[in-house]
Amino acid sequence: MFTRSRLARGVFATLLAATALAATACSGGGDSDSDASTLSVQLSFIKNTQNAGEYMADSNGHYEDAGFTTVNLIAGPTAVEQSVATGKSTVAMSTAVGAASAITSEKMPIKIIGSVYSKNAFTVMSMDGPRAIHTPKDLAGKKIAVTAGTAQSIVEALARANDVDPSSITFVPAQGDTSILTSGEVDGYFGLATNELITLTQAGEKVVSLPLADNGLPLAGTSFAVSQDMIDNHRDELKAFLRAEIQGWRDAIADPEAGAQLALTKYGADLGLDEKKESQQAKDQIAFIANSETEDGQLFRLSDRTMSDNIASLKLAGIDITEDDLFDMSLLDEVYAENPELAESAK
Template sequence: MHHRPAAPAALPGVTAAPSRRLLLTGALAAPALALAGCSGSADGASAGGSLGTLEVNQNWIRTTEFAGEYFADSRGYYTGAGFTEVTLIPGGPSGTSSEAMVLSDSALVGMTTPLAAGSMVAGEEAPLVLLGAKFQRNPFTICSTSATPITTPVDLVGKRIGVATGTNEVLFNALLEVNGIDPADVERVTVQFDPQPLINGEVDGQICTLTNEAITVALAGLEAVNLPLADNGLPFVSGAFVTTVQNVAERREELKGFLAATVRGWKDALADPEESARLAYEEYGADLGLDPEKEQRQAEAQNQLVVSDETDSNGLFTISDELAAKNIELLALAGHEVDQDAFFDPTLLQEVYEENPDLLPA
């Protein structure tokens, strides 16, 4: 995801709908994780293993979504930071959430959204902290085709919209609420995550992501039209790094080592989307039968979500006070009161960049 314009750049075969910035409502978006390991070794300078082992909980299967982590693992950035062994724990449609993994000390850090972690902080008093976020903009979208294009929220009225159960239901409810659309005015069709119902014309639109299903639609030979949720009332970040208050206090150097190495990995991913894709389909996700062309397009698309004016100024993963406040507002409108200063802890990344100025944008 290279430098991000005000609206998502069009993917090959994909037309981005005009955006309009509205105010917010609550939604949860945290795919769950399965417990399976991917051990990494690397060529690179080692700090003598002073930080011990590293377990990182990811929130989806091993696609290009985690390209930066693959670079950091395969090129030795994690071992160079002082970790003796690295386990990247892949997720999937069902499994254990990053919140549960870090709370149980099964992982040092995991990936999630502020909405998922924040709801646990507010509802269960879970001692969770967000250190930064890979994706400055979340990738969720209402994908349609040129046959029945959905270019503004009001276009949803009278349409058949495919919605998978779970997270996508919450997101869709939030999208309707924030845009003042009566749910009774939209025909909701229960689907799986696969966009085949949209491709087949069984629905007029479907909750998808710009970095996955929308690409599948384009590869099927259709002109995909997107209504990004980030531009239409739900501007939450994604790929947020979650850990515990205790880890911040007691394992700070480990967390900083993870962040520094992962920044290095994502700098590589931004520079080389082709290699990002290859690492997914030939190495880390080799057993998944991934489509190389789709992974390449995903790498290019997601690079647009990683970089923003904020990261150009202050470094990858940083979240501006303004964007953090919007995420807190989103939580509040969902009924979850969370203290911004306690929930977002930018100090570790600040220290990482102070100690590693070479990681800052040139």
């Protein structure tokens, strides 16, 4: 069962060097700057439905129409930020937390140029009953399972955003196994509404979900991270990528089952994915992609308010960064100005 949180997968600092080599091997060893017709996208996780838009962009010819003759969708998990910082991939699927951590802690010259999940899918799950976590106030005195990386700091930020003392929470290593929650070993489990919550619910468990985005911690989820060098010197290439992505995700939103089937039968065919779960994820994730966090009708383009809210949330997590250091929405601004029909079709 693949139940590991994407948040945990973004910033394994101790594996940076090794994973950079792995990314190089997966992409054929070439530098993304060497050939503008080659697109290498470092995914954050296995090839499941969370990348339905990429599968649609590839299968429906949008990448090819944008000028990319070779497309490498590189499976994770790996240190995605390192992949783009070193030029081993054109774009990497990061998060606001993962990219901000890499920028501030590792001094990586990267930025987010758009967010697929403009609204994060992070949630604290608990079993229905007397120990259920219905509100952030219920976090006090509870045992919460978290995966490695920055998961604990995000739950602590959720607590601070709601005037709960983080020290009142006991954190337990989750190791990607939700049985720690269903067995009663912990009171809560930090994960994803588009992954673990679906799996638990479909297994017949009565789960209470406390979504972070609706409880004072708006953070961008899956996001396009690129190097500053790519922004400065390969702007047209990135804009072509964004156009193809917008079209691919429009297709995935219009026909979520088609995206799920591509994961099941083509891109992740060898992974033994669960069809029922993948189909549900394809539908559920739409709410995190097309919502009020973006500019009107503009997929991926975070609004000014959303970016400001992200910076405030990151500060609660102990990450001090400015909007200009983390985000660059100018490429999307140009894409939508040059192709206004993309925004109209996304409404």
